[in-house]
Amino acid sequence: MKRLFDAGVAPARNRSLIGLAIGLVILIAVQGALGRYQVSVLTTLLLYVCLVSAWNLIGGVAGQFSLAPSAFVGVGSYTVVMLLRGLETPVWLALALAVVAGALFAAILGLILFRLRGFYFTIGTLAVALAAMTWMTTWEFTGGTRGISAPLALIPDSKTLYLWALAAAGIALVASILVIHSSLGLRLRSVRDGEDIADSLGISPFSMKMVAMLLSGALTALGGGLFALQKASIEPFSAFSLDWSITIIVMAIIGGLGTVWGPVIGVVVIYYGITIQLQSLPAVSALLSGLILVLVIRFLPGGILGTVVAGVRALASRRTRRAG
């Protein structure tokens, strides 16, 4: 019990892990009681949680603002669909190979771009994301602009897809918890806050950034592969669309960068709160997302989660101050 309720890194980690486990169990249990539409919405929501948690590792914790998550979504999507169409591999194997492909692409990206800092790194990732998309339109092996489609018979049914999405979100959150509440997280944050100082302290910025990037890329590709299974047919302009990057980043920032549960909050607010509820007015939903982003970055730098946590702390300290 002591290890659960104390302050400190290990207890925080254990609290988060137990909270996550409880949440996953609940989500598995309610599946039978939910309508098919709600299962479908939850599936998409969980997949976004996976993607946003993944980006949070590189963009929030390691502080490397990457605009390339769309490329990883595309890599994961194409890996899964090509394996299903070409070799009829079982879904679990296709997803595992998508993870590997994501990690490989992340390694290449890191090697090219990690010598760059700040603005140059960000714009470099934008160029890579766009280059990947245009390359895919010319690559005949993957169907060029025609795209490819998975055999519908091999697509998992909605219940199975839901469990896969739950697993993906779970893995991404476990990874977030283990990274953020650990010495690795500390080292990543030190790179984020002052790369040269971290360097002088013996922490290799390149290795740290690469670790974050590999994790992030692998998880994003996993999410991308599952999204592809939801659609069955993919082509370069949508699988590699920059909209993926935009949506993911908006969700991450609004939720709260660098935290474990921030991405979850961001996904719920943006996807459920705005996209779903305002489905009949898409111009309004885009406008609202942009507006909330500006307001959050101006007034709530820690995102919703950061602000709520700070608020709770302020209330608590006020109480102890008055008491003491």
Add this chain to the structure above:
Amino acid sequence: MQKSTKILAALGVTALALAGCQAGGGGGGDATEGPSTGDAIKIGASIPLTGGLASFGPIIEAGYQAAVDDVNADGGIVIDGVSHPVELVLLDNETDPNKVADQARTLVLNDGVAGLLGSVTPGLTIPASNVADLEGVPMVSTLTPNGAWAGGNPDGWQYAWNLFMDEQQFSDIVYATADTADTDKKVVIFADTEEDGVATGGLWEAEAPGKGYEVVYRADNPAGTTDFTADINAAKAAGADILLAILIPPDAFALWEQMKALEYVPDLAFCLKCSSSAAFQAVLGDTAEATSNVYLANPSTAPEWADLTAKVIGEYGQNVDASSVLAAYSAARILLDGIAAAGSTDGAAVNDAIGATDKEYPIGHVKFRADHSFPADAATLQWFGNAQLQVFPADGEAQLVTPVVGLQQ
């Protein structure tokens, strides 16, 4: 900022989000939560009301709505003696293929539609067709070339049906039209790198020699290219007098104006995809004169559709927009007639009824082939002022005009 203010701000944002939950009330325009309740039979579609293909959105909507209105005026769909009104649910996919599958699923699972209708272009239609097959809900689409649509599911569609032109006609009609004119038989192709650009451009190039034509220059540019001067000068130098283009409208606007400025006036200029919407002439004005397009032939002259055709043409003018509205009408009507013929909203029953369609609609006499597609007749249409008139096969309205008058200074 004071911490308490920050808390208030956080609560405010959360309240905003929750208020959105209340206001939205779960789902699109006319939808209700859960499976369809009450008497109404719903059909739905995910169409581009905003984004790059926004010009098609209102046209598709008009066609679908007109069909629904006509069926309702006739007393709705009668099943077991009970008359059910029809309701149309539309969601805007913002011309984003990523949104189509989600929205199609929403229509099926949340709005409980008995049938789906299509969008425009394979990219926006195929994801919905996938959902139709996966969920066992029949879907009828149009404004999507048959070859690309069939190619979207190599294993064959089960619940999805499509009525439009075959890509082969884009080539046959073009070269047949050129045969009726006096040209040097030298062709230049401007294709973009989108899926239909690659397919159609390749088809034109492959078929040219067999029809007695020579492709002297070919330009493949990504969609969004704005500078064609080098390509135009090359085409001029090669002596090309037949221009075949398949581009998105913004690129076509740039190409047409650049051709005029560079004094390149071919005998024939075809612009597929770009002048498949009346906006082409609205934007380019005189420059569009005598530009050709391959699109649906004139609508059916069957007496039962005469009033509808006259009304649509009166509203949209004599151009491709009217043809598109009538195509959309036909698709929706086939779906609704299928439900009526099946006597139920059971997916499999309606699907079989649609498959058995053998009837005259504005788009023609519809009978589906084994791959669930119906090849509508294609024709060459040419711009005369703000009207697009059929010049080949000649329908008595207008004669083919050469050279492309609009490009002359």
Add this chain to the structure above:
Amino acid sequence: MDLGVVVAGLLTGGLYATIGLGLSLVFGVMKLVNLAHGELIVVGAYASSLVIAWLGLDPFLSLVLVVPVLAALAYPVQRYLLTGLLRRGLEPPLVATFGLSLVISAGLTALAGGDPRKLPSTYSTAGMNLFGQQVRVIDVVGLGIGVALTVLIYLVMRHTRWGAALRAASTDPATAGTMGINVNAVYAITFAASAAIAAIGGVFIGTAYSFTPTSGMGYILIGFTVVVLGGTGSAWGTLIGGLVLGLVQSVGGALLGGQYRDFVIYAFFIVVLAAKPIAEHLLDRARSRPGAIRQTGVRA
């Protein structure tokens, strides 16, 4: 490959330089990465179409109204939103402009619809002969605009007191403040000037090509490529960067095939980025300055 390819590349480069100038100005002076710049360009085009519909002016004449209005709208955005965020590092203003770009493009979509539009003019189809190549008059105008803006910015920066204040504020805002320069006003006016340049670019694009609420996104990467190529904060560098980029695209497309036109730009940009640290390292060695204060974009 003939002279026509080169000429076409240079003419397009003029437009690219114009796009880059606006971005370079704000990035050079206050290290602001304005992801909404593409949207500012498009707003300029839409504003002009509004003025034209209302007053029936020639598109370039409409700039007389459009530029001041847009600059006036941009001023408070910088003054009251972005300047405050600059103190917090590189990301917050970047994210804020990100959000603004979403708001602007969604707003334009809601107000004006998604159809492509053009600004009507009689000269967008006029041609002329340049070095034996037949080109569009409007494209030559585009090159002219790029060059004129470059000269204008250079002269203002070097030879006016205003330019001196700008350079002081960009080098060392704190000290500039103590010298009596109102840094906040300087920043805001710089952003307003950037919006004005964007508006000019927008009117040109609207006249020569066409635009939709979402066309802004496509110009952002080109703009940043030009900025990186040209070296931040240098007007002439930006012009040359734009021309080089136009050439690379045109020549690359001619050599590799038209479908690689866009890919050539991205690949070229990645190569330039990857080579940047190496080039700087070599330059340092050549000038034998050990690890000097280089502009690598790090905010420590």
